[in-house]
Amino acid sequence: MDQERKKEFTARLEKLENQLSELRIQLEDTSILYQNELEKRQFYQLIADFTFAWELWFEPDGNIKYCSPSCYDLTGYTSNEIIHASGIDALLVYEADKENFNAFLKNSLNQSQINQTLEFRILTRTKQLRWCMINVRGVYDKLGKYLGIRASVQDISRLKRAMGHISDLEKGKEFEQRNKQRLQNQLELKDRELVSFLLQLSQKNELIQKAAILIQELKTTESRKGNAVLNQLSTAFDQHTSVLVDWNMIESQVEKIHPGFLARLQKKHPSITEKDKKLCSYIRLGLSSKAIAGLMNITAKSVEIARVRLRKKLNLDSGTRLTSYLLQF
Incomplete structure (x- = not known):
């Protein structure tokens, strides 16, 4: 029994020795490859x-x-x-x-x-x-x-450059500049068109309000027959006192002309209301208080009061113009 165990142990020992020998050979081969690779890289790096x-x-x-x-x-x-x-x-x-x-x-x-x-x-x-x-x-x-x-x-x-082969680059730059200028011109045109539309709308509202006031004055002085006609006109003006402004359309146009303006303003001043944002947009477009009054169906004096309140919400000091401040956004 001891003889058999001895043979088994000897066979196992020989197997392990063979495996160890193979590992040593593999390690030596790997070491040589690594050394060659290291020498090559060091040489290449030294030169490069x-x-x-x-x-x-x-x-x-x-x-x-x-x-x-x-x-x-x-x-x-x-x-x-x-x-x-x-x-x-x-x-x-x-x-x-x-x-x-x-x-x-x-x-x-x-x-x-x-x-x-x-x-x-x-x-x-x-x-x-x-x-x-x-x-x-x-x-x-x-x-x-x-x-x-x-x-x-x-x-x-x-x-x-010496061979004159960079003309395509210069043409590319020129094209890019022209494209930027074209886009800028389109934005400026849209800006002018929007302001013109709002001014016309404001003037129309102002004219309607003045006409309504004059009709009321005439009703107290004219004859009975004339009063009948004035009453008809008065009723018509009461039904269409002013043209309502489509704020969604205005907001969309402002976003196209001044991308992110309202979002940046709201982020810095979370307390501003929708009415404040409308006023800010009109001011940003360069409209006067009189024009804004016609759009918001209030008096020019009310617009000035609203501007004062807006300045307080925006924490502006006396030396900062509201228009200049809004131009920063």
């Missing part, structure tokens, strides 16, 4: 850190394994920011060049790219547009294993 060009090392899956510090001079971003970004295309590449850049990078990583050079544009951290040229080549270890691609990016903006 001191180059003027922006050097990159992309792993086969597209992740950035290394980014040289010189990227900051070209892009305004540090190497760590670029490495941890969701992608160079999202962080830097100009929108019009993203498709070509991504296709170039994908084909380079798949080792199917014939032309190893691409010209593209980037937007720096300060939103300056620069022309760049990228050159790529494969990276392999001593055993021929594919480790990704090395990319070298150079700023060729001066060369492009």
Whole structure:
């Protein structure tokens, strides 16, 4: 029995020794591979850190394994920011060049790219547009294993400018400026149209109120026959004393012309009422107290009183004009 247990123990010991030997071999192989990889990376980093060009090392899956510090001079971003970004295309590449850049990078990583050079544009951290040229080549270890691609990016903006190839950028800027100006003109036109409409509405309401007062005065002096006609006119004016303002429409137009004005005002001054917001909107549009009175069916004096109360709600000191304050929102 002791002999059998001894044999079993010896066999188990031999098995463990074999496993230990295999682990030692694997550890040695792994150590050699790690050392080779470390030496390669240290050598590459030693060279790349001191180059003027922006050097990159992309792993086969597209992740950035290394980014040289010189990227900051070209892009305004540090190497760590670029490495941890969701992608160079999202962080830097100009929108019009993203498709070509991504296709170039994908084909380079798949080792199917014939032309190893691409010209593209980037937007720096300060939103300056620069022309760049990228050159790529494969990276392999001593055993021929594919480790990704090395990319070298150079700023060729001066060369492009010297060759007259930046006219498209200037045209793009000109188009963007024209587009902004066109939108601004449209907003100013809508502003003028809204103010004109409100002034006409105010004047119409004021005219109706004056006519109603005159009719009442005439009723006390004219003949019986004339009084019959005046009574008919008076009844008509009583039924349509003024044209009601569609506040929802006005509010919608104010939002288009001055986006977020009422929301920002309400956020800073939660205590203001709907009536206050109407008054603020009319003032923001540049309407006079007389015009506002016609729209709100009150006297100009009542508008002035309402403005004084509004100033108190907004906590304005005597040196701050209400109109100037509202223009800030």
